[in-house]
Amino acid sequence: MRIYAPVGAVGPAAISRAVTGPTLAGKRIGILDNSKPNAGLLLQRLAEGLAARTGATVGLVERKNAALPAPDDLLARLAEAEVVLTGSAD
Secondary structure (H helix, E strand, C coil): CCCCCCCCCCCCCCCCCCCCCCCCCCCEEEEEECCCCCHHHHHHHHHHHHHHHHCCEEEEEEECCCCCCCCHHHHHHHCCCCEEEECCCC
16 A cells, blocks of 8 residues: 655746736726616626726727627727727627
């Protein structure tokens, strides 16, 4: 019979933290709500929390039909924001 001690050595972390981007202070956050249930509420609250922590503003909220691609004019308006929050799955 062999008995193993459950003791090991902890090595250095295998990954490093991602480099953060520039500050969001004064930047605009856009929201693309795909009209899924509660997507708008989730994205709005996420944007508001992010804005409160960083000094950004929530400047653009757009809704689209989840079954159709976003039209070019909508994508052009969203491109005016420095950060866009989107996506909610079933």
